[in-house]
Amino acid sequence: MVKKLIFISLFCSFAVSAQDIHFTQWMNSPLNLNPGETGRFDGDFRIAANYRSQWGSIMNKQFNTMGLSYDRVFSVYGQELSAGFQFVNDRSSIGNLMQNKLMFSGGCNKLIKGNYISGGIQLGMLHKGLDPNKYSYPEQWDENIGEFTNQTGIGNAESFTSTNEYLFDFNLGLSWARQITDKLFPEIGIAFFHINRPEESFFGNPENLEIRHAYxxxxxxxLSSKYIISPNLLYSFQNNAQDMIMGFIAKMKMQENKSKINNVFAGLNFRDGFDRNYDAANVIIGATREEWQVGLSYDINISNLSSITHYRGAFELSVIYIAQSSEPKIYNVPCDRY
Known part of the structure; x- marks a missing residue:
């Protein structure tokens, strides 16, 4: 019963904060990270797939997230442009709470005096849905069994005007990078999501979805011809919800081998926020082989819930395929980067 109450509290906090979909491997989900990442790769086109499973350690109630994106680069009158799309599905096994988003991206990439600059926009639709019959409510307290239940015919006294919401959405992003020395290549991204602040409500009292900022x-x-280290930071906030992931990833270039593996990488990140305790530690490993990259990560829960979760958090898988360039590019991101 205690686990059930804790999970319900946790679930409600997610639902109320309405925090956007996110991945621990944010650097491997480019169009979800920043519209300015559209076309920001060395190749003709890119396909990225992501899967995340979270909170399965609490009553076997999972949050599952799946994402798929495609973007490509093309030249128009000597100007390098890019376009693509992204689909993400986020679903909870309790109450069938679900989010879907389908976004179409467009971008422009320029090299200006050694500065790699990419700007992008996203237009698309958000869908949010739930099944109210899967929940129990304060009016459904059953004194005979001593708990809330929706199985005894007691009404919930809630007035849902809709169980599905469809919202038009608009996002904007910018990325910058520069080869400062032969060893240092910094990258910075800024993005704004839900710029049009679409209205949403399941109860007929619509509220505007707040703009989410992501940096x-x-x-x-x-470090050498063989090793690259990449400290990284992602900070985003939306209304009262915030998320910060900081850490590093190290990449090692492999010698020629039968498996044709080019690089292997590993890293450690922490999920945190200002004025709050650590949420999770994230371990990331992966490899690149010719046009393919595969990444695995696991979130180790170190929050106050760790006594319930036994430190188990979320599992993630990312797969990226980048087709080799068929012709020289105007804008070419250096390869010595994670």
Missing amino acids: NVRLNYK
Whole structure:
């Protein structure tokens, strides 16, 4: 019963804060990170797939997130442009609480006096849905069994005007990078989501979805011809919800081998926020092989819930495929980066 109450409290905090979909491997989910990442790769086109499973350690009630994106680069009158799309599904196994988003991206990439600058926009639709019959409510307290239940025919006294919401959405982002020395290549991204502040409500009293701000920094430092280390930081906030992931990823270039693996990488990050305790530690490992990159990560829960979760948090898988360039590019991001 205690676990149930804790999970319900946790679930309600997610629902009320309405925090956007996020991944621990944010650097491997480019179009979800920043519209300015559209076309920001060395190749003809890119396909990225992400999967995240969270909170399965509490009563086997999971939050599952799946994302798929595609973007490509093309030239128009000597100007390098990019376009793509992204679909993300986020679903909770309790109450069928669900979010879907389908976004179409467009971008422009320029090299100005050694500065790699990318700007992008996203237009699309958000869908949010739930099944109110899967929940129990304060009016459904059953004195006979001593708990809230929706199985005894007691009404919930709630007036849902809709169980599905469809919202038009508009996002904007900008990315900057520069090869400062032969060893240091910093990258900075700024993005704003829900700029049009669409209205949403399941109860007929619509409220505007708040703008989410996202800022990310990566400092790619070449230790040698074989090793690169990349300290990184992602900070985002939306209304009263905030998320900060900070840490590092190290990459090692492999010698020629039968498996044709080019690089392997590993890293450690922490999820935190200002004025609050640590939420999770994240371990990331992965490898690149020719056009493919695969990343695995696990969130180790170190919050106050760790006594319930037994330190188990979320599992993530990312797969990226980048087709090799068929012709020279105007804008070419250096390869010595994570």
